[in-house]
Amino acid sequence: MSGTVSAAVSGTESRMPGAARAGSHPPRVVARETPGPARLAWLRERGMGASVLVAAISSAFGVILLAATAYLSALLRADPYIGDSGTLSVVLAILGALLLGVAVYVAAIVTANTFATVVAGRTRRIALLRLIGSSARAQRAELARQGLVVGVLGAVMGLVGGTAVAAAGVGVAEAALGLEGIDFDLVRGELLLPAAIVVLTTWAAAWAGSRRVLDVTPLQALGGSQERGYAEVSGRRGRHVAAVALMVAGAALLALGVVMGLVTPLGVIVAFVGGILSFTGLSIGSVLVMPPVLRLVGRAFGSGATARLAAENALRQPERSSRMAIGVVMGVTLVTMFAVALETVERVLAVSAGGELPEEMTTIIDTFAAIMMGLVAVSAVIAAVGLVNLLTIGVVQRRRELGLLRAVGLSNTQVRRMVLLEALHITMSATLAGLVLGVVYGWAGAQSVLGSVQVDPDGTGSTFSLVWPAVPPGPVVAIVVATAVLTLVAAVVPTRLATRVSPVEALAID
Numbered sequence: 001m002s003g004t005v006s007a008a009v010s011g012t013e014s015r016m017p018g019a020a021r022a023g024s025h026p027p028r029v030v031a032r033e034t035p036g037p038a039r040l041a042w043l044r045e046r047g048m049g050a051s052v053l054v055a056a057i058s059s060a061f062g063v064i065l066l067a068a069t070a071y072l073s074a075l076l077r078a079d080p081y082i083g084d085s086g087t088l089s090v091v092l093a094i095l096g097a098l099l100l101g102v103a104v105y106v107a108a109i110v111t112a113n114t115f116a117t118v119v120a121g122r123t124r125r126i127a128l129l130r131l132i133g134s135s136a137r138a139q140r141a142e143l144a145r146q147g148l149v150v151g152v153l154g155a156v157m158g159l160v161g162g163t164a165v166a167a168a169g170v171g172v173a174e175a176a177l178g179l180e181g182i183d184f185d186l187v188r189g190e191l192l193l194p195a196a197i198v199v200l201t202t203w204a205a206a207w208a209g210s211r212r213v214l215d216v217t218p219l220q221a222l223g224g225s226q227e228r229g230y231a232e233v234s235g236r237r238g239r240h241v242a243a244v245a246l247m248v249a250g251a252a253l254l255a256l257g258v259v260m261g262l263v264t265p266l267g268v269i270v271a272f273v274g275g276i277l278s279f280t281g282l283s284i285g286s287v288l289v290m291p292p293v294l295r296l297v298g299r300a301f302g303s304g305a306t307a308r309l310a311a312e313n314a315l316r317q318p319e320r321s322s323r324m325a326i327g328v329v330m331g332v333t334l335v336t337m338f339a340v341a342l343e344t345v346e347r348v349l350a351v352s353a354g355g356e357l358p359e360e361m362t363t364i365i366d367t368f369a370a371i372m373m374g375l376v377a378v379s380a381v382i383a384a385v386g387l388v389n390l391l392t393i394g395v396v397q398r399r400r401e402l403g404l405l406r407a408v409g410l411s412n413t414q415v416r417r418m419v420l421l422e423a424l425h426i427t428m429s430a431t432l433a434g435l436v437l438g439v440v441y442g443w444a445g446a447q448s449v450l451g452s453v454q455v456d457p458d459g460t461g462s463t464f465s466l467v468w469p470a471v472p473p474g475p476v477v478a479i480v481v482a483t484a485v486l487t488l489v490a491a492v493v494p495t496r497l498a499t500r501v502s503p504v505e506a507l508a509i510d
Contacts, residue, residue: 055154062194063162115209147206243285250278261448331383338439
């Protein structure tokens, strides 16, 4: 049943005279159109605003990338020495497309996880609608339409904001470099492409995230809204088989890309596809991968009551914990991957050059690395927004549970500490998994690109095409510190919400 109509049950026995009641029909559902403003009331739900923000960031990032690529291409065409060569323009376009694809991919997973969490909180409401005649497919279609609205709002905001930032950037570049006579038009039809992609991916992500609606039964209207437990999740064999198949296929393509890289740099394309497939499998099967990591990290939390509660909460509902963790895993993986890949490439080039790169080449590589890390950081920001959003939604949906904990003796301080430790538990596990994946992906990318370059990694005079991954300590420390700060920031609002419900009110919450 569409969210644009409200169901009213009329014809109840209490409203009928005795003679009429004897032959009366069952209560019927009457559909009434809701007022215009009420149709978008769902946008005020927790999680929707952050979803719009994620879509806006993705759209703005795409607009800025396309505008920057087009402007750099115009600069190259204006150069009298390299203007006739389109190779650099093609490379810039490919790089921009890859970065945009990564950002949209991260945003789609974050949005799908958000809508999956929203559905978990709406279980009782959806079951009530099912009870009065609405179908599961109609409810899922309504959630998909909400995703479409979120995508359109975010895309428009991102298009306007990204164009404004691009215009300011072009103005600053022209003023700083003294450029004149560059044939470049900022307002271009191609800038609509990122907005269109964001709309479609947000709609598709909402459709994918609302899949749980199909499992909601009318009988669940008698119970509360809660996430599925480990026993229920572990029985979904079809999804687990698909996840394992994607991970195995991705790993095989990664290995094939590395082997192809020993002959041609085009092996990076195969490795890239393998990375996408394997990480998609990891995202789908996160409820299989993350619980063991969560259990391992949970042992470091101590044996106190609050610490044990935090660790058990993360394991008790693996779907919720995995959805929170996978966004952080993506952000950490991306940053680590590019840091390891760039460091490995620099080391390979240094060895092939006789042990040390020229200062000019080092400056170019470091500048390129800084730019790439800045661009990749946008995807990490999207993942961070997803963590804050899901953590807040999770606390709101657990108000009764948190209130009951206070009723049995936990103080406000202990409840806040439990929520903070739970967030720390998830982010620590996600950081650990992301660092491992980032090193593997970064090394595979660098190896598939430069595997055909013969180097002497050990200084013994023999040549080997396979090199060890170079892990830069600076970015790794920065990732750990940034994740710790993110945990504290992400837990500010949820910890305050966790203590707003009194024990008496908790008993009345459905």
